[in-house]
Amino acid sequence: MFWFLISGVLVILVYYVFVNPFNYWERKGVPQDRIWKIWLETVLVIIQYRPFHETLKRAYDNFPEMRYGGVYQLFTPMLLIRDPELIKQITVKDFEHFIDHFHFFPTNDEPLWEKNLFLLKGEKWREMRTTLSPSFTSSKMKLMFGLINDCAKQFVKYYEEQNENVIQLEMKDTFTRYANDVIATSAFGVTCDSIRNRDNEFYLNGKIAADFGEGIKGMLKFVIATLSPKLANKLGLKLTKRESSMFFTNVIKSNIKSREQNGIIRPDMIHLLLEARKGKLKYEELESIPKEKLTDEDIAAQAFIFFLAGFDSVATLMYFVAYELAVHPDIQVKLQLEIDNILNNSNGSLTYENLSSMKYMDMVLSETLRKWPNAFFLDRVCVKPYTIPPVREGEKPVYLEKGDTIQIPLFGIHYDPEYFPEPERFDPERFSDENKSKINPYVYLPFGSGPRICIGSRFALMETKMVFSYLLAKFDIVVTEKTPIPLKLSRSKLSLDNDEGFWMGLQLRKESTETL
Known part of the structure; x- marks a missing residue:
């Protein structure tokens, strides 16, 4: 009798731990894989059997001809949306039901994360977005x-001064240094030269801040945080190391203090945020003027997330642009x-206007963002009950509850291929004036969609177009013996990267524009 009871308890325990959580979408009438297959995919993600982007693509392809399907990100149920009209409905038309991002990691006691625009929720997000938009x-x-x-100019000039026919570079490191300098000067008011001064404090702290963990160790950190945020807090697991957080916070606060005491005005983001704090920016076409003024901590948090986006995401765009140009001369x-x-x-110089007029540059960047989107997926959290009505034959209403994730x-x-024929092929002509009008805006989403679209997209594109304009005026980006062809993305890294590095060469052009 005793063993019978023990067996019964074990069966119930196995059901509620290993089966019931993965029946979530089936109970709501949403198509999903069988539980054994969901568990298999979860284990394969944890052991990093394949690059994460391939896992997402397989999940998308698993629901052909369907508008949605039920998936599980580690142990979190998510409703995978495949239909452009439904994407529009959720991210734009019914945005009030899906205003928040999903938090993959607890951010308690991490003010730089708790207060930044990306992770703020509800009314706090709305107010911060209203405050920042004019900037x-x-x-x-x-x-x-x-x-x-x-x-x-400083970046390209350094390589000109090398006076070598071909300079072999690891482009991830190279463009991360350029992006670091851009963000340091424009967001933190700090001038760096990370190409010449390779171990400057700002760059080293940036690398620490952008390191969320690699390999099995990094994945286990996210698994623990997903299963038990309380345990993650007890274990002291943080998104960003304390010393790095303190560095960026102190840089901002001391910079603000110096400017306010000495009346320093510099055309950068700190200045714009300080103007926003004083209420001096125009709030045209915005819903309301923010009720609360920005604190120093608020400004530090926005500058920090802006830094991370530039240090990592924008640099990623740059080295993929370089790669595609090298293999497509x-x-x-x-x-x-x-x-x-x-x-x-x-006269060999760029202006904001002539940079903005580069149509083919826009086409190249757009196709790079299509083929290599830095955000693997977009997410939204349902903040109040919502029903997806049936549209196609065989569908049933899907009742989403508060907390359900998209x-x-x-x-x-x-x-x-329905939206982008031969999707593996790099083809900027997809985004020519003639062709881009045929692309449904809800199947091309590198910067997101709706009110939560990336606020810094203009800035990211501007700094990318600028560096390639000056770089390609002087150099050809060429394939070397170390260039990975075909490109294989890493299975152990939680970002778009590979294990061999993005090695390419800069070869001086025989004919180029005048010296910068």
Whole structure:
């Protein structure tokens, strides 16, 4: 009798621990895989059997001809959305039901994370977005143009001074250093030269801040945080190491103090945020003026998330642009012709206006963002009950509860041949004036969608276009013996990366524009 009871308890325990959590979508009438297959995929994710983007693409392909399907991100149920019209409905039309992002990691006692725009929720997010929006308009980007222009020129000049025919570089490290300098000067008011001064404090702390853990150790940290946020807190697991957080917080606070005491005005993000705190920015076409003024901690948190996006995400865009240009020299030549024409007509210097006029540059960057979206997927959390009505034959209403999470897998949608024929092929012509109008805006989402779209997209594109304009005016980006062809993404890293490095060469052009 005793063993019978023990067996019964074990069966019940196994059901509630290993089976019941993975029946979530089936109970709601949503198509999902069998439990054994869900467990298999979960284990494969944990042991990092394949690159994470491939897992997302497989999940997307697993529900052909369907508008949605039930998936599980580690142990969190998520409703995978595949239909463009439903994406529009959730991220735009019914945004009030899906205003928040999902928190993959507890951020208690981490003010730089708790207070930044990306992770703020509800009304706090709305107020911060309202406060920050005027800082990211075209007119404000023009104010920071000169700072970025100086960084790009400094970057290219260094390699010109090497006076070598071909300079072999690991492009992830190279562009991360450039991105570090851009963000340091434009967001923190700190001037760096990370190419020459390779171990400067700002760059080293940036690397620490952007390191969320790699391999099995990094994955286990996220598994623990997903299963038990309380345990993660007890174990002291943090998104960012304390010394790095303190460094960035202190840099911002001391910078603010110095400016306010000495009346220093510099055309950068700190200045714009201080103006926002004083209520001096225009709130045109916004719902309301923020009720609370920005604190020093608020400003530090926004500068920090802006830094991380630039240090990691924008640098990722840059080294994938470099890779695609190196392996597609015909596309590179066409882009160089556009750059040469503009620089030759403006005495070798860029302006905000002529940079914005580069159509083929826009096409190259757009196709890179399609093929290599830095965000693996978009997520939204349902904040109040919502019903997805049936549209197609066989569908039933899907009743979403508060706390249910939506997943929009970019690596599935961006590689769907229905929307992008031959998706593995790099083809900037997809985004020509003639063709881009045919692309449904809800199948191309590199910066997100709706009110929570990336606020810094203008800035990211500006600094990327600027560095490639100056770089390609002087150099060809070429394949070397160390260039990984074909490119294989890492299974052990939680970002778009590979294990061999992005090695390419800078070869001096025989004919180029005048010296920068």
